[in-house]
Every structure is written in structure tokens, then in C-alpha cells.
Amino acid sequence: MTIVSSSSPTASGALPDASASQLTVVRRDGASTAFDPTKIAVAVSKAFLAVEGAEAGTSHRVRDLVTDLTARVVTALTSRGDSRRSVQVEDIQDQVELALMRAGEHQVARAYVLYREERTKARTPVDAAGVTKAPVVTVRAADGSTAPLDVARLRLVIAEAAAGLDAVDPEQILDETLGSCYDGIAQHEVELALVMAARSYVETEPQYSQAAARLLLDQIRRETLGRVHGEPRQATQADMSTAYAEYFPRYISTGIEAGLLDPELATFDLGRLAAAIRPERDLDFAFLGLQTLYDRYLLHIDKIRFELPQAFYLRVAMGMALKEDDRETRALEFYELLSSFRFMSSTPTLFNSGTTRPQLSSCFLTTVDDDLSGIFAGIRNNALLAKYSGGLGNDWTPVRGIGAKIRGTNGESQGVVPFLKIANDTAVAVNQGGKRKGAVCAYLETWHMDIEEFLDLRKNTGDERRRTHDMNTANWVPDLFLQRVEAGGDWTLFSPDEVPDLHDLYGAAFATAYENYEAAADRGEIRVFRRVKAVDLWRRMLTVLFETGHPWITFKDACNLRSPQQHDGVVHSSNLCTEITLNTTVDETAVCNLGSVNLVAHLTETGLDAELLRDTVKTAVRMLDNVIDVNFYTTPESERANQRHRPVGLGLMGFADALFALRIPYSSDAAVEFADVSMEAISYHAIEASTDLAAERGTYQTYDGSLWSQGVLPIDSLELLRTARNGDVQLDTGRTLDWEALRAKVLKDGMRNSNVLAIAPTATISNICGVSQSIEPTYSNLFVKSNMSGEFTVANPYLVADLKARGLWDQVMVSDLKYHDGVLARIERIPADLRELYATAFEIEPLWLIKAASRRQKWIDQAQSLNLYMSAPSGKALDELYRSAWRYGLKTTYYLRSQSATHVEKSTLKGTDGRLNAVPVAPAAAPAAAPAPVPAPVAAVPATPPPAVPVVPMDDTLLPAPALCKIDDPDCEACQ
Incomplete structure (x- = not known):
């Protein structure tokens, strides 16, 4: 057999x-x-x-x-x-x-x-006495030479990988590894076998993820040290305490010789920097984080890496310290933040800092002009900006609508859609150096003549010449439209060439001008217009959003009424991920420079460590401000805007993990309060850091006349929104810190940055840090996560620790979690308090997400990437949800998620993560003591859903699941 x-x-x-x-x-x-x-x-x-x-x-x-x-x-x-x-x-x-x-x-x-x-x-061979003999296994090196498998070294490397991980069994990993080895096996296959042996147990014990990462480090050390030193080298983790110091100067010279690193890095005191490297921090990675770092971030020459993880962080830090007076001291300060995972810069900064093309900015917002030269200049700029990993938001509203007159040819316009198709194809063609697809989002105001065709851009049916399957789209919605929806009124569509000032107006001024244009249309003074029922257009917007995932819903008036820069222009769109709200013109491309604070790294037994958080934020804002000065600009429009306004966007990640650590369910008033107090602290210290920089370096050029210069802080600008809407808002204005003192400081010293706060998605950098993404609720407690590095089994370590403490963690529980896609609600033997604490995204009433986001938004001068989740969506539920977002004062929303994004393999207890099948899982480890619960910083309050808003007539039938991207889509810029 x-x-x-x-x-x-x-x-x-x-x-x-x-x-x-x-x-x-x-x-x-x-x-x-x-x-x-x-x-x-x-x-x-x-x-x-x-x-x-x-x-x-x-x-x-x-x-x-x-x-x-x-x-x-x-x-x-x-x-x-x-x-x-x-x-x-x-x-x-x-x-x-x-x-x-x-x-x-x-x-x-x-x-x-x-x-x-x-x-x-x-x-299996045996000797004459019947004792099993170990099979002879030779290992084939890259140069073709062979040597016996060094089992002693395998034991040492595995022991290092298991150090401090009480639930990891080194012998188990060794046995699995040896079972995968055969005579003549290649060296890299031995290293892969080590990693796969540990990976296969992740679903039964999360600590094996960290062990797998440490085993992957052995492969990275061999590859990297061999490339830098020009000869085969291996090193254990213990060796790296001295090896890093010898390696680092060679690494810098290797990168410069290859044309990858800025020669200016060689002028640093490399000995001082190398001596400060913390090799032990290589051990802090989970496997997904280190594999992602290896695949996408570590520098390579002909696909051979020459950059070790700590050298990577120090290189990024050096790149951001290039123009500091005391470069080494600042570089080490920045390195400390990055390598400890207290703060992480955005992906473009990590890719390019310290290199010969330091394009470090994350987001670019453009306005496209209404003529052929302007349109194609905009598309050309998209290509140049995307080349070095920038995410793009394009404001297309100025382009005249279909049927509008073209004076030069005496013809009629075909509208904005054909040009969007070209922009879509450009984004696909410029794939950001092979690291990820070009990514762009087109914005159009709701009154534009082409809005209905715009809604259909992502559909899979219809004329392919008028479809953009790779481009994100977003509705730029004025308050007046939603007021007409609620009043059951009409809505008039115009071509912007006949109503040229509407795009630059908001609030009461927009409403007045719009109504005047409607009257002019009725008098026959406007050639191209169309009138529709506002509720019919709103219904169609929501239906298409659910069917295709686009266009997203963003709110023009909230973005402008609370913008600090109202005196110097208009916010015409958001960006690719809907968290940036900066002014744009044809002559200025708005630029934002992003990074995120890791909340979990700042927790104590009583909540947030205020002093540590202040220290982190102060340094992080300095790093982000430095990006503006060392940045490589691909267009003059982006350089002009960045130098004049100096906006940055400090955000956060690990919010869900922080709630787990604090024992706060996401669906609770306590979670909403924590969202409030945590964002207040970040906002306070970020504004304080920017005003400190202004005292040191001077204010940004357009500071005079800004809300900052008038003593109006983000929390104060809520009143501007309340007044514009005649009180028709639901806003909380509570505060806990001394904002009067900070306001006085801003008025005295000014601000270095026009904007300082924005919450980005952080999908990839949160993976690197091993924490939950941005402000997202947990998608699943056990799932297979897909990105460009492969597929990875991820188990919620907080849940596993709790189940172990209660004697409930066993192979049956793993099977139950797989069967139920990581959702606890239907696993009866899990106690009710754990089911509430670890409720997943689709179990949470989405109005809780809105309410928590509203509390954050009051502290943020830009916006936040807010995904919304619905397990049983209907027209009525969608209407209530999005009008709640508007009424709670949110500036933008992001993806609408439905279920079935990713599912855990249910049919087998074999490990399924990775690009190769893993070996069988181990029996569950004995229950270990769970970490002591950390008291919440706010009193727990019985969960009560946020109040609903009035509902306009909408279809109440359940809608089919939309064709959305996965929860972590490797092709989506936002997820990288």
C-alpha cells in the first residue's frame, strides 16, 4: 500500500x-x-x-x-x-x-x-544491536559543496528561537525539521524546514509565530552577512551582539557602492551608531511582521538581501536626521522609537529613507484642470507621484460634464469618465517599482452632471471603455444634498463650466450659490443641467456602494468647516485612504507625511503612560517634520505645497489590542471613552510638539490667518460645524487636559505644521509591529491573513491566554474556532464575558464604530480611515448608518465591509498558512497563566447603542454581499 x-x-x-x-x-x-x-x-x-x-x-x-x-x-x-x-x-x-x-x-x-x-x-536503519541509527543527511550549499547536516547548530538556533517562550517546545520543532530533511537537501531548504516546522503550530499556540520569526532570522543573517562580507557566513543570535558592530559600516558601504544608499550616510559617525544597535530587538517580531519586512522592505542587490532588521531601522532614522544639527543623537533618538515599535513611519518612508531617491511622503492630492493640457498634466503627475510609492487622491470635479459645450471645436464634451479610464490604466502601468500597484482614488462632487455615470465606474457590466476596475472612487458630498434627502426634495446636476464657483464654496455660501444656479436653470440661463429626486440619487449611491464597494462617502462641508487652512484655499477631496483633508489647486499638489503611534506600547496597569506617550509623540512629530525637508519631490506642485504648509499626519494603531489589554469590549461606552481620551492625549502632545518646533525652527509660511493663529484648535472648530448646520449635529465636547494653556502656547509660538493629525489604515506597518490595524475592530480571532508575502495563520494571543487560564484551550477549541471562522458567538463553552470582549467586527453594531470615530474626530485636524462593517445590510440600515456618520460630525468614511472576506480552512487540522503546506499541528500546550488583567482607565458603563437618526424611505430587503477587497488586500495601497 x-x-x-x-x-x-x-x-x-x-x-x-x-x-x-x-x-x-x-x-x-x-x-x-x-x-x-x-x-x-x-x-x-x-x-x-x-x-x-x-x-x-x-x-x-x-x-x-x-x-x-x-x-x-x-x-x-x-x-x-x-x-x-x-x-x-x-x-x-x-x-x-x-x-x-x-x-x-x-x-x-x-x-x-x-x-x-x-x-x-x-x-530507518538500525545497528547490529537493534538501536536506531540516525540517517546520513548531507546539505548542499549554494556553491554546490556538501557537508553533513549540523544537528548541533540546529539545536542551538531552535533553542535561541524558543528562549523566553514558555509554550514553545524546541524538541518538537527539531523533530519536525529533521523529518523534512533528506540526503542532499539544499541549505535554504533546511532553513525553510525550520520555519515551516514552527509555523505549523501557530494556530494552537501563538508563541510559535514569534519562534518562527526568530528561525527566519537565521536565514536572513546567513543571506545578509554573506552578501556584505563577500563570503559565506552564519551567525546565531548570540553572535549578533558583536557582529552588528562589524557588519554595519560594511552594510553602509555596500549600499552606497550599489547606488542604493545616499553617500551622505557614510559621513555619520558609523562607529557610534553601530555601537548603539539593539540586536535583541530582532527577537520582537512575529512571523508575519518579519516575513513582510524581508519580502518588501529590506534592501537587496539582485534579490539577495544585505540589510538586517536593525540596520533597516537605523538607515531609516539616519535618512530622517540628515539635516539635523546633531545628526547622530537625533538618528539614535529616531532609531529608538522605530526599533521599539512605539512609533512606525509609513511605508514610503520605510522604503526610501536614506536612499538615493528619498520620496518619503505617503499621500498626494491633486485638482485636475478643465482643459486637455490640464487633464493630461494631472495624469502625468499621477504617474510621477506613484512611481515612488505615493497614494493618490484626484479631484475631478472641475472637468466639465457630458454634453457641455467645447468652444475650441464647437463640439460637446464626452464628460469626465473617458479621462478617468486613462487615469485608471496609468495607475496599473506604474506599479511603484514593482513593490505594489499604483493606487489612485477619484473624487467627484454630488452635483456634477456625470455623477450617475461615476457611480457605475466599478461595475462589472456595461461598456468597458467607461469602467475603471482598478481605480478607487469617492463621492464628495455637500451638506445641502443630505438636507435635501431628509426633506424629500429635488437635486439639480450641473456641468462645472457653467457653475464655476460651486466647487470652491461650502456651508451657507455653497447653499446660497447652488439655489441661485437652480433658479437660473429654471429661467433657461443654464444650458446643461438635470433634476433628480435627492432620495433617489442617495439610494443609488448606497446601492452601488454596497454592490461594488465604491464610491466611498465623504463629506465636503465637515472637511472644510473644520480645516485650519480655510484662509488659504479649499479642501476639494480626500486622499486614497480618506484620512487626508488638505487644500489643493491646479498649482499645488497637497502632500501628507504619515506615521502612527502604537497604543499598546504605551499601556500601563492604569491605562496610558502619559509621559511615555508625550515623549513618543514629540519625537514622532519631529521625524515627520524632517521628512518635508529631506524629501525627494517628483513634481514642482508637490514641493511648493509641502514647503509652504508643512502638513503631517500622526495617527495610531493597536486600538483593538489596547481594548483587549484593558478588558474593554468594543461595543461599550467604555470603549468610546477610551477612544476619546487616547486621541485627546495624542492630539494634545502632537500640537504641543508642533508649536515647540515652531519656536525652534519658525512657523510654516501660511500660518498667519489660519485657525491656529486665531487660537482655534481642532476641539474648538466643532462649534463652526455646529453653527453651519444650525445645531443639527450630535457632537461631544468633553475634555480632560489643559487646553487653555496649550492654546496660549500656540498663540505665542505658532505652529510648525498646518496639519498634524490623521489616522491612516496602517495595514502593513501594524503587521510589522505585530499589533491590530489602526482603529479597526478584530476581524476574526483565528484566520488566514493574505498579503504580498503569502498567507499566514493569525491567532488572537489575548484570547488564547484567557482560554488557557480557564482551561479551555485545546485542539477541540482550535477546531471550533476554525469552523466558526474565528467568531466566538456560537461556541457555547466559551464564557459570555469572553464572547463580549472578543466580539469580531461583524458582531459589533456599526453605530458603535461611528460613535467612537466621532469622539476621535473632535481632536483631529484632518480625518481618519474608517471602515464600516455590516453583517446583515439592508437599504434602511445603510441609510441610517451613513447619515449617522454625517450627523456625528465625521469628515469621511472608507470601505464598507461585508462578511466572506477570508475564511479559515475548516476541513483539516493541518497548518494551512504560507506558500507551502505546513506539517501537522502539535497537541495543545498545557494551559499557562494568563497575564493579569489591566484595569480600564475609565469606568465600565452598561452598553447602550448610540441613538438612531430619522430614516428616509429605503428598501429594507437584505442586499447581496458586495465584491469588495479582502480585509487585507495585497493589491490595495491602503493595505500596504
Whole structure:
């Protein structure tokens, strides 16, 4: 009953999948052979014969079952994507065993397992005394030389990986690794086997994620040190306490010689910097974080990395300290923040700081002019800005609508959509150096003549020439439109060439001008216009949003009425991720420079560590301000805007983790209060840091006349919104810090930055830091996370610790979590308090997300990337949700998420993460003591849902799930 037997008759019936012919089988001796599905049929047939006797060979039931099981095995082996074109013999046998179990043929599966064990023993050599001899395994190096497998070194590396991780069993990892090794195995395959051995246990014990990361470090050290030193080198973690100091200057010279690093880095005191490196911080990564860092951030020459993790952070810090007076001291200050995960710069800064092309800014906002030269200049600028990893927000409202007159040709305009198609294709063509797709979001105001065609851009039906499947889109919605929706009134669409001032107006001035234009249209003074029912257009906006995930809903008036820069222009759009709200003109491309505070790194037993947070924020704002001066600008419009206004966007991540640590359910008033007090503290210290910089370096050029210069802080600007809406808002104005003293300081010293706060998605940098994304609720407590580095099993370590403490963490619980997609509600043996604390995104009433976001928004001078989740959406529910967002004073919203984004593999207890299948999971470790609960900084209050808003007539039927991106889409700039 061996999988490679070819002597027995095969089962009848067609064997599936032509793609199976493309597979090769790696035998135990390392040799490869063609994949032959008939051998699977033979093996399964023999298993039935062994259990049911000779009559099984003539049984139609058995023969049909053999054919079906063979088809399942082949399908499983050929459905893994192009990255998997070969399979191990053991892997094939695992799939056969799995297919038998799924089919309920447990006795046959048992016979198959026993036979495999017998064959394994038969292959294991013994000496004359009957003692098992270790098989001889040689390892093949990259240069072709061979050497015996160094088991002693494997033990040492695994022991280092398990150090301090009480739930990790080093012998278990070693046994799994040795079981995957064969004679002639390549060195890199040994390293992969180590990592995969640890990864396979992550779903049963989260600590194995950290162990896997440390094992991956061994591979990174060999690759990196070998490249820098020009000869094969290996180093353990203990070696790195001295190896980093020798390596770092060589690393700098290697990068400069390759044309990758700025030669100015060589002028630093490299000895001083190298001596300050903290090698032990390499051990702080979880596997997803380090694999992401390796795949996308660490510098390489011809795909061979030469940058170690701590050198990466120090390089980024040096790049941001280039223009400091005491560069080494500041670089080490910045390095401390990054390497400790207290703060993380955005992806473009991490990619490019210290390099020969330091494009460090995250977001660019442009306004497209209404003529051919302006339109194509805008598209050209998109390409230049995207080339170095910038995310783009384009304001297309000025472009005239379909049917508008073109004076130069005496023809009629085809509207904005054909040009959006070109912008879409440009974003795909410029793929940001191969690191990620170009990413752009087009914004259009709700009164634009082309708004209805704009809503259809992401549909999968219709004229492909008028579809933009790769471009994000967003509605730029004025207050007057929603007021017409609630009043059941009409709404008039115009072409902007006939109403040129509407785009630059907001609040009462917009309403007056708009109504005047409606009257002019009625008098026949406007050529192109169309009148619709406001509620019908709103209904269509929400329906298309749900069907396609676009256009997002953003609020023009809230963005402008609370903007500190009202004296120097207008906010015409947000950015790719809806958190940036800066003024744009044809001559100025707004630029924002982002980074995020890790809330979890600032928690104590009583809540936030105020002094540590202040220290972090002060340094972070200085780092972000430095970006403006060292930045490489690809367009003059972006340089002009950044130098004049100097905006930055400090945000946060790890909010959900902080709630877990503080024992606060997301669906509670206590969570809303924590959102309030945590954002207040970040806002206070960020404004304080910017005014300190102004005292040191001077105010930004357009400071005079700003809200800052009038003593109007973000918390004060709430009243501007309340007044403009005649009190029709639900705003909280509570505060806990001494804002009067800070206001006086701002009036005295000014501000270095026009804007200082914005909450970005942080999907990738939060992965690096090993914390939850931005302000997001937990999507699932056990799931497979996909990004450009592969697929990774992620278990909620806080939940696992709690279940261990209560004696509930076992293999059955893992299976239950998989079956229920990481949702606890239907697992009855989990106590109610844990089900409430660890409720996932779709279990949380979305109005709680709105309410918490509203509390944050009062402290933020820009906006926040706010995803909304609905488990049972209907037209009525969507209407209530988005008008609640408007009435609670939010400036923008982001993706609308429905369920079915990602699901955990339910059918097997094998590890499923990664680009290769992992080895079987281990039995659950013995329960360990959970960390002591951290008291909440605010009193727990019984959960009461936020008040609802009046509902206009909408369809109350459930809507189908939309075709949205995954919860962590590798192709979405926002998720990187």
C-alpha cells in the first residue's frame, strides 16, 4: 500500500485535472519524478483491500469511491497556485489520509496510517544491536559543496528561537525539521524546514509565530552577512551582539557602492551608531511582521538581501536626521522609537529613507484642470507621484460634464469618465517599482452632471471603455444634498463650466450659490443641467456602494468647516485612504507625511503612560517634520505645497489590542471613552510638539490667518460645524487636559505644521509591529491573513491566554474556532464575558464604530480611515448608518465591509498558512497563566447603542454581499 506502487490494477473511472501533469514529485532521496494520479488510485485501492478483503476489488461502491477520493486528492494538490509546482511524497500521503477521513472511511484511513508507520520504520536503519541509527543527511550549499547536516547548530538556533517562550517546545520543532530533511537537501531548504516546522503550530499556540520569526532570522543573517562580507557566513543570535558592530559600516558601504544608499550616510559617525544597535530587538517580531519586512522592505542587490532588521531601522532614522544639527543623537533618538515599535513611519518612508531617491511622503492630492493640457498634466503627475510609492487622491470635479459645450471645436464634451479610464490604466502601468500597484482614488462632487455615470465606474457590466476596475472612487458630498434627502426634495446636476464657483464654496455660501444656479436653470440661463429626486440619487449611491464597494462617502462641508487652512484655499477631496483633508489647486499638489503611534506600547496597569506617550509623540512629530525637508519631490506642485504648509499626519494603531489589554469590549461606552481620551492625549502632545518646533525652527509660511493663529484648535472648530448646520449635529465636547494653556502656547509660538493629525489604515506597518490595524475592530480571532508575502495563520494571543487560564484551550477549541471562522458567538463553552470582549467586527453594531470615530474626530485636524462593517445590510440600515456618520460630525468614511472576506480552512487540522503546506499541528500546550488583567482607565458603563437618526424611505430587503477587497488586500495601497 505505497503511494509509488505501480504494480496493482487501478480503479476505474477518469482521473481528474489536466494540470496534474504539470506537477513533479520530490522523492525522499531528493530526486524528482513525474506526478502520476493512477498511483494514488492504486494506494487507495490497496487500503480498501486491506480492510474489506478481496471482495472490495469487485465492489462498485469501492471502485466509485476510489475514483472520487483520487479526484479529491489531485484537486487538493493542483489548486495551490503557480508558486507550488512540486510536491513531496509525504505531502501526497497526507492528502490521501485526509481524503479518507473526510469520506468517513475511518477504518481504511487507520490501516493506511499504520502502513505508513511500518514503511517509515522499515526505512530507518538500525545497528547490529537493534538501536536506531540516525540517517546520513548531507546539505548542499549554494556553491554546490556538501557537508553533513549540523544537528548541533540546529539545536542551538531552535533553542535561541524558543528562549523566553514558555509554550514553545524546541524538541518538537527539531523533530519536525529533521523529518523534512533528506540526503542532499539544499541549505535554504533546511532553513525553510525550520520555519515551516514552527509555523505549523501557530494556530494552537501563538508563541510559535514569534519562534518562527526568530528561525527566519537565521536565514536572513546567513543571506545578509554573506552578501556584505563577500563570503559565506552564519551567525546565531548570540553572535549578533558583536557582529552588528562589524557588519554595519560594511552594510553602509555596500549600499552606497550599489547606488542604493545616499553617500551622505557614510559621513555619520558609523562607529557610534553601530555601537548603539539593539540586536535583541530582532527577537520582537512575529512571523508575519518579519516575513513582510524581508519580502518588501529590506534592501537587496539582485534579490539577495544585505540589510538586517536593525540596520533597516537605523538607515531609516539616519535618512530622517540628515539635516539635523546633531545628526547622530537625533538618528539614535529616531532609531529608538522605530526599533521599539512605539512609533512606525509609513511605508514610503520605510522604503526610501536614506536612499538615493528619498520620496518619503505617503499621500498626494491633486485638482485636475478643465482643459486637455490640464487633464493630461494631472495624469502625468499621477504617474510621477506613484512611481515612488505615493497614494493618490484626484479631484475631478472641475472637468466639465457630458454634453457641455467645447468652444475650441464647437463640439460637446464626452464628460469626465473617458479621462478617468486613462487615469485608471496609468495607475496599473506604474506599479511603484514593482513593490505594489499604483493606487489612485477619484473624487467627484454630488452635483456634477456625470455623477450617475461615476457611480457605475466599478461595475462589472456595461461598456468597458467607461469602467475603471482598478481605480478607487469617492463621492464628495455637500451638506445641502443630505438636507435635501431628509426633506424629500429635488437635486439639480450641473456641468462645472457653467457653475464655476460651486466647487470652491461650502456651508451657507455653497447653499446660497447652488439655489441661485437652480433658479437660473429654471429661467433657461443654464444650458446643461438635470433634476433628480435627492432620495433617489442617495439610494443609488448606497446601492452601488454596497454592490461594488465604491464610491466611498465623504463629506465636503465637515472637511472644510473644520480645516485650519480655510484662509488659504479649499479642501476639494480626500486622499486614497480618506484620512487626508488638505487644500489643493491646479498649482499645488497637497502632500501628507504619515506615521502612527502604537497604543499598546504605551499601556500601563492604569491605562496610558502619559509621559511615555508625550515623549513618543514629540519625537514622532519631529521625524515627520524632517521628512518635508529631506524629501525627494517628483513634481514642482508637490514641493511648493509641502514647503509652504508643512502638513503631517500622526495617527495610531493597536486600538483593538489596547481594548483587549484593558478588558474593554468594543461595543461599550467604555470603549468610546477610551477612544476619546487616547486621541485627546495624542492630539494634545502632537500640537504641543508642533508649536515647540515652531519656536525652534519658525512657523510654516501660511500660518498667519489660519485657525491656529486665531487660537482655534481642532476641539474648538466643532462649534463652526455646529453653527453651519444650525445645531443639527450630535457632537461631544468633553475634555480632560489643559487646553487653555496649550492654546496660549500656540498663540505665542505658532505652529510648525498646518496639519498634524490623521489616522491612516496602517495595514502593513501594524503587521510589522505585530499589533491590530489602526482603529479597526478584530476581524476574526483565528484566520488566514493574505498579503504580498503569502498567507499566514493569525491567532488572537489575548484570547488564547484567557482560554488557557480557564482551561479551555485545546485542539477541540482550535477546531471550533476554525469552523466558526474565528467568531466566538456560537461556541457555547466559551464564557459570555469572553464572547463580549472578543466580539469580531461583524458582531459589533456599526453605530458603535461611528460613535467612537466621532469622539476621535473632535481632536483631529484632518480625518481618519474608517471602515464600516455590516453583517446583515439592508437599504434602511445603510441609510441610517451613513447619515449617522454625517450627523456625528465625521469628515469621511472608507470601505464598507461585508462578511466572506477570508475564511479559515475548516476541513483539516493541518497548518494551512504560507506558500507551502505546513506539517501537522502539535497537541495543545498545557494551559499557562494568563497575564493579569489591566484595569480600564475609565469606568465600565452598561452598553447602550448610540441613538438612531430619522430614516428616509429605503428598501429594507437584505442586499447581496458586495465584491469588495479582502480585509487585507495585497493589491490595495491602503493595505500596504
